[in-house]
Amino acid sequence: MSNSQPVIVVGAGFAGVTAARELTRRGRQVVLLEARDRIGGRTYYTEKLGRKLELGGTWVHWFQPHVWAEVTRYGAELTQSPAPEKGYWIVGGCRHEGTADEMLDLLDTGARALGEDSLRLIPHPYAPYEVEAGSAAEAALLAADKLTVADKIAQLDLSDDQRELLDAFWTLSLSGPTNVGGYLQALRWHALCGGDWLLMFEACATYRLKNGTASLLQAILDDSDADLRLGAEVTAIDHDPAGVRVRLADGSTVAGSAVVVTLPLNALGSITVSPALAEGKQAAAREGQTSQGVKVWARVRGIVPPFAALAPAGHPLQLAQLEYTVDGDSLVVALGADSTAVDFADREAVQEVLRAWIPDIDVVDVAHHDWVADPYTRETWPMQRAGQLTGxxxxxxxxxGRFFLAGSDYARGWMGFIDGAIESGLDVARAVDAALNS
Ligand SMILES: Cc1cc2nc3c(=O)[nH]c(=O)nc-3n(C[C@H](O)[C@H](O)[C@H](O)COP(=O)(O)OP(=O)(O)OC[C@H]3O[C@@H](n4cnc5c(N)ncnc54)[C@H](O)[C@@H]3O)c2cc1C
Incomplete structure (x- = not known):
């Protein structure tokens, strides 16, 4: 094996495609192996319920510098999710209805308080764990990383309703339980937005790509000379200082100078690596991260006014909001923290859940992709557990050696976002090229 052999990139999501582009631009040959019959990974823009919808990653923002650079580079256009007018929320076991602003006001005090220490604890959001050993900053960071989001919420001086709504918001954001998700994970989002939670909320869930995530991803791929092979499931990787040998499920092997693996943390254990990866990586893969949620679309009869709805843990969905209208019906997107809470492919089950907020809502059809059951994903957007940022x-x-991990799960900044996947693809491509040059 030699450095003139191709670099093998495993996975054609945003991280893999970005790494492939960067490496081919540096004159490297790249073989891009993707297990599925499509590119995109956790972004999936496809025809459902009467129009093209995003079943996975969607929203982007100019506060996310890596995805924004790609938006600029390829001239991608954005559209905006409808600003909610009505608000529905469940706290204290009761349904409440008002304006979206009333709901946000109830959330505001707790959301601000939770993020209050973000800039003090994470002054450099792209180097959150790089603090001077033995310093007071390190001690503060380590102490904070012991806390889950639920621990932090319990410390805040809030009314019961404020507390419950804040817990709903972070159950939604973690795509999993607040007693697992790390407090520093929440602070990292705040720190990336200058400590402003409303800006953070906007960055996470407002602007989408007009022609879908697939259009931006395809533009990046078209800018590379990578040899893309779909249906190429990698089962094992042997690596040594001279290169790598990648085995596929069909029994074939591909030899390369280095390998970039972009599998999500929760799916990393599905590939046998020899010699085995460091125990720290294996333990992290075994532990996994927080997210285990669901995103479901519902086609609802008639035109409903733009709304947002929030509900606490224990409710099968934490958020629902209007996204589109189509042929006289409305398309509602909803997110929950437990992909097994109900059968989200069942129209009646989803209708019953939505009726906890809007009693007369009439669901015509539903669509979703079960990312947690998907063997190539096993999670939604990655969210660190308590202890994982400093761990x-x-x-x-x-x-x-010649084995590199890339992906949103391992990003420095917007981990869990398309932005983090692109950041990591850029970072790792540079590191691979440097390693092969040295
Ligand atoms: C429901 C949902 C909603 C989200 N919402 C947003 C959002 O609004 N905004 C945002 O920025 N982000 C969002 N995200 C997160 C975002 O989509 C991801 O962080 C990002 O797309 C991950 O890119 P990646 O390349 O790191 O990983 P992935 O996209 O997971 O790519 C990994 C690739 O590896 C492939 N693979 C896996 N195993 C193998 C194997 N053995 N052999 C070969 N190939 C393999 C997979 O098929 C996949 O294509 C959301 C994610 C989900 C699931």
Whole structure:
């Protein structure tokens, strides 16, 4: 094996496609192996319920610098999710209805308080764990990383309703339980937005790509000379200082100078690596991260006014909001923290859940992709558990010989977002090229 052999990139989501573009631009040959019959990974723009919909990653923002650079580079256009007018929320076991602003006002005090220490604890959001050993900053960071979001919420001086709505918001954002998700994970989002929670909320869920995530991803892929192979499921990787040998499920092997693996943390254990990866990486993969949620679309009879709805943990969905209208019906997107809470492919089950907010809502059809059951994903958007920011992240980012991990799960900044996937693809491509040049 030699450095003139191709670099093998495993996975054609945003991280893999970005790494492939960067490496081919540096004159490297790239073989891009994707298990599915499509590119995109956790972004999936496809025809459902009467129009093209995003079943996975969707919203982007100019506060997310890596995806924004790609938006600029390829001239991608944005559209905006409708600003909600009505608000529906469940707290204290009761349904409430008012304006969206009334609901936001109830959330505001707690959301501000939770993010209050973000800039003090994470002054450099792209180097959150790089603090001077033995310093007071390190002690503060380590102490904070012991807390879950639920621990932090319990410390805040809030009314019961404020507390419950804040818990709903972070159950939604973590795509999993607040007693697992790390407090620092929440602070990292705040820190990336200058400590402003409303800006953070806007960055996470307002602007979408007009022609879908697939259009931006395809533009990046078209800018590379990578040899894309679909239906190429990788089962094992042997690596040594001279190169790598990648085995596929069909029994074939591909030899390369280095390998970039972009599998989500919760799916990383599905590939056998030899020699085995460092125990720190294996332990992180075994532990996994927080997210285990669901995103479901519902086609609702008639035109409903733009709304947003929130509900606490225990309710099968934490958020629902109007996204589009189509042929006299409305398309509602909803997110929940437990993909197994009900059968989200069942129209009646989803209708019953939505009726907890809007009693007369009439669901015509539903669509979703079960990312947690999907063997190539096993999670939604990655959200660190308590302890993982100061624990496993640095090890996960450390290459081992010719083996490199890339992806949203291992990003420095907007981990869990399309932006983080692109950031990591850029970072790792540079590191691979440097390693092969040295
Ligand atoms: C429901 C949902 C909603 C989201 N909402 C947003 C949002 O609004 N905004 C935002 O920015 N982000 C959002 N995200 C997160 C965002 O989509 C991801 O962080 C990002 O797309 C991850 O890109 P990636 O390349 O790191 O990983 P992935 O997209 O997961 O790519 C990994 C690739 O590896 C492939 N693969 C896996 N195993 C193998 C194997 N053995 N052999 C070969 N290939 C394999 C997979 O098929 C996949 O294509 C959302 C995610 C989900 C699931």
């Amino acid at each position: 496993a992240l640095a090890e996960l980012r450390r290459p081992e």
